Each structure stands twice: as structure tokens, then as C-alpha cells.
Amino acid sequence: MRITRRVFCGAAFAGLAGCARGARRAGTAEKPAFPLVDLHVHLDNSTVDQVLALSAERGVKFGIVEHAGTKENVYPVVLSNDEELLRHLDTLAGKPVFKGVQAEWLDWQSGFSKEALKKLDYILTDTMTFPGPDGRRMKLWEKPEGLGTAQEFMARYVDWHLQIIETMSMDILANGTWLPAAFAAEYDTLWTEARVAKVVDALVKHGVALEISSGFSLPKLSWLRQAKAAGVKFTMGSNGRYPKMGLLDYSLTVAEQLELQADDFFLPNGNGPRRI
Ligand SMILES: [Zn+2]
Incomplete structure (x- = not known):
């Protein structure tokens, strides 16, 4: 992974040996910019x-993150009740990781x-599971x-983003703007400035952070610029399965282009998901 930007090794990273190595690779003594x-x-x-x-x-x-929701959602693991969730959290107890779920459906x-x-x-979700013509x-x-025409789809897709952001207990919109x-x-033509503004306004209003996805190389820079200007907080995400987690090239490249600083990012604060 190419790391040319300044990196941050704060209290959250105590005991994480690789952090120091990451900082050395950055080859700079400059002030930290943001956590990896x-x-x-x-x-x-x-x-x-x-x-x-x-x-x-x-x-x-x-x-x-593990997927969480009813068993109607089909993934390798779907946590559906307290017992399954607590058993999963037990496997992460004492490990230097943040503990999240990827919530599925309303x-x-x-x-x-x-x-x-x-x-x-924290709780992360995305908009990639979508109501079909029969509501399923x-x-x-x-x-x-x-899906209808591109324009018909986009009208419904923007509304779907808004419904999710407004109603779900979520901290992060992942895989955002994927089509x-x-x-x-x-x-570039379907995500018009007006459509972006609707989603960005909802993110700001409800305090939901926007993932910069290295897995999909999305959202694109123009979208992110509009989000930053509106005051959206960001996260970085790979959507990685072993061994692809932590590969954040796209996230880091655009973070540098946008000159993001530590306070532009959302990080879990230890008090649990914000909207629970
Ligand atoms: Zn995922």
C-alpha cells in the first residue's frame, strides 16, 4: 500500500505495532493528520x-462488522438476535478492534x-439492497x-437513501453512491449536484458519516467535495474479506486530495452507537 500522507498514532492505536511502521513508511515527522x-x-x-x-x-x-438483520437476508453470517450478537462480541472481547454490524433492511x-x-x-449500513417491484x-x-430507466431508478434510489438515513439507527453510510x-x-451524469445535495443534507442533518470505499473506489471526488463542503464526516472502508482488509489506497488518495484532517473523520467514541 502506498502511504505518502501523514498518519496518526494516538491512544486508540496503543499496542498496534503496525501503526509505528505505517508512520515510518510515511517518512515524515509532520503533525499527524488522521487515524488509519x-x-x-x-x-x-x-x-x-x-x-x-x-x-x-x-x-x-x-x-x-457482521451482517445483522432478520434471516430473510442471506449472507455467510447474519446476526438476528441478542444471543447471536453477544456470542459474536465475545469473540472480539479484549481485541484491539472496533465492534460494528452492517445492518440489513429497515x-x-x-x-x-x-x-x-x-x-x-457503531452501526454501518448501505443502500445496495433495494425494494423490488413487489416490495421484496x-x-x-x-x-x-x-429497475426501470436510469432516471426512474435514480429518483427511487435517492429516496431510498433518504429513507434509510432518516429512519435507521446508523452511524455510517457504506458503499455510498454505488450504482x-x-x-x-x-x-457522473446520474449523480447530479441536486441529487447529491439531497443525500448530503440528510447525512449532515442526522449526523451520519460517509464511508470512502476503497473496495468500490466510491464516492467519486466531485461527490466527496460536495459532502466535505457541507460538513459531512468521513470514514475509510475496504469491505474487505481476508486478506483484503486494510487496503485503503483509494480512501487515502482522495483524503489527500481533499486535504482531510482528523476532525473530518468519524471514529467510534466508546459510548456505543449514537442513535441507539
Ligand atoms: Zn460490507
Whole structure:
């Protein structure tokens, strides 16, 4: 990973050997700019200890997310109730990671108590599961039929962003601005300034941070500029499965272009998810 920007090794990174190495690679004694944190790491077919070795090697602190929601959502792991959540949190106890979930669909909280959810550090979600014509959940990356024209889709997609940001207990919008394959080539024209403004305003109003996704190299720079100007906070995320977590090249490149500083980033503060 190319690291040319200034990095930060603060209290949150105590005991993380790779952080110092990351700072040395930066080759600078300049004042720290922001923490290197990947808040979108999926364990899936790896263990937390395997993943922690990569965290140290890459000098990046990780936030581990498991999918959370009802069993209607199909993923390698879907936490659906307190017992499953607490068992998962036990496996992370004492490890130098942030503990999150990737919430799925508007009803995701139905199986959990607030007490259990408060044990999390943060909640991340995305907009890539979308209401189909019959109202059922539709995974947009599986190239479903019935999305309508690009303009019809965008109108519904922006509304879907707003509904999620306004109603879900979330700290981070992940994979933001991603478009289905049928429309991805038109990203620059479909994400008009007015559409971006609607989503950005909702993020600011509800205090939701925007992930800069290295997994998808999104949102694009113009989108991020508009978000920064409005005061949106950012996170970095790989959406990585082993061994791809902590690879943050795109996030770091645009952070440098936008001259982001530590206070432009959201970090979990130890008090649990903000909207629980
Ligand atoms: Zn994910």
C-alpha cells in the first residue's frame, strides 16, 4: 500500500505495532493528520486473530462488522438476535478492534434489545439492497430486472437513501453512491449536484458519516467535495474479506486530495452507537 500522507498514532492505536511502521513508511515527522482505520472489515472465512495480524502488518486499525438483520437476508453470517450478537462480541472481547454490524433492511433491529446493541461501537449500513417491484428485498449487485430507466431508478434510489438515513439507527453510510451495473457508466451524469445535495443534507442533518470505499473506489471526488463542503464526516472502508482488509489506497488518495484532517473523520467514541 502506498502511504505518502501523514498518519496518526494516538491512544486508540496503543499496542498496534503496525501503526509505528505505517508512520515510518510515511517518512515524515509532520503533525499527524488522521487515524488509519478501516471500519468495514468482514471476517467471513477468517478468524479475528488472522485479521489482526494483517492489521499490525498494514498499520491500520480495523472495525469488524457482521451482517445483522432478520434471516430473510442471506449472507455467510447474519446476526438476528441478542444471543447471536453477544456470542459474536465475545469473540472480539479484549481485541484491539472496533465492534460494528452492517445492518440489513429497515427491520434489522427487530430481533435485538437496545441493551445488547449498546455494546456495539457503531452501526454501518448501505443502500445496495433495494425494494423490488413487489416490495421484496432485491440485491442490486445480483443484476435484478425491473429497475426501470436510469432516471426512474435514480429518483427511487435517492429516496431510498433518504429513507434509510432518516429512519435507521446508523452511524455510517457504506458503499455510498454505488450504482447497479446497468447504470454505473453514467455515474457522473446520474449523480447530479441536486441529487447529491439531497443525500448530503440528510447525512449532515442526522449526523451520519460517509464511508470512502476503497473496495468500490466510491464516492467519486466531485461527490466527496460536495459532502466535505457541507460538513459531512468521513470514514475509510475496504469491505474487505481476508486478506483484503486494510487496503485503503483509494480512501487515502482522495483524503489527500481533499486535504482531510482528523476532525473530518468519524471514529467510534466508546459510548456505543449514537442513535441507539
Ligand atoms: Zn460490507
